[in-house]
Amino acid sequence: MPLPTELAEIGSAEELRALLGEVNPRAAVKERIRLHPRDREWLAHSPLCLIATSDAAGNCDVSPKGDPAGFTLVLDDTTLAIPERPGNRRADGFHNILGNPHVGLIYLIPGRKETLRINGRARLLRDAPFFDDMVVKGHRPALALLVEIEQIFFHCPKAFMRSEVWRPETWNPDALPSHARISKDVLPTEESLEELEHYYGPGYAKRLYAG
Numbered sequence: 119m120p121l122p123t124e125l126a127e128i129g130s131a132e133e134l135r136a137l138l139g140e141v142n143p144r145a146a147v148k149e150r151i152r153l154h155p156r157d158r159e160w161l162a163h164s165p166l167c168l169i170a171t172s173d174a175a176g177n178c179d180v181s182p183k184g185d186p187a188g189f190t191l192v193l194d195d196t197t198l199a200i201p202e203r204p205g206n207r208r209a210d211g212f213h214n215i216l217g218n219p220h221v222g223l224i225y226l227i228p229g230r231k232e233t234l235r236i237n238g239r240a241r242l243l244r245d246a247p248f249f250d251d252m253v254v255k256g257h258r259p260a261l262a263l264l265v266e267i268e269q270i271f272f273h274c275p276k277a278f279m280r281s282e283v284w285r286p287e288t289w290n291p292d293a294l295p296s297h298a299r300i301s302k303d304v305l306p307t308e309e310s311l312e313e314l315e316h317y318y319g320p321g322y323a324k325r326l327y328a329g
Contacts, residue, residue: 183200199243238266
């Protein structure tokens with residue numbers, strides 16, 4: 119579908135506010151700069167975090183980080199550490215952080231419709247004494263993301279309610295082809311579909327923490 123020639127674009131903060139209306143009073147005062155005990159509870163039960171970064175030119179990236187619940191280490195009321203596990207080694211977000219330390223985090227708990235949002239400044243660490251506290255299945259992280267919190271708040275559940283993302287009866291994973299088939303279709307790889315199916319097969323889970 120071609121892009122329409124006439125787009126009613128919003129060009130100012132004043133236009134945006136006029137369209138959306140005033141901020142909900144509760145939303146206007148919910149920001150914090152230090153972890154509350156409820157934030158710590160949430161982090162202790164969250165197995166998944168989405169990390170948003172951008173480079174010095176403003177090009178953005180979002181990367182998921184997942185581990186057993188409580189994988190984010192709370193160092194104090196304003197500092198978190200997130201371990202890195204073996205992956206594809208692109209390190210897009212890490213490259214961004216080297217040029218622009220600002221990060222945005224969203225922590226999810228399966229079945230819960232609200233999320234915990236944390237914004238702050240990050241640094242990359244190759245080692246620290248607390249790395250020993252982030253060992254999972256014998257894997258000690260090769261690096262970790264140290265996040266100094268600047269803003270934290272709980273985000274309302276409306277998006278998860280609208281999407282019904284936690285309702286299993288709405289799930290239809292087989293509506294799309296396998297990951298191997300998608301990889302074969304979109305990547306310039308010489309591997310056969312059979313080779314990709316084998317790579318992403320049962321043995322894939324065994325390599326989650328392989329260095």
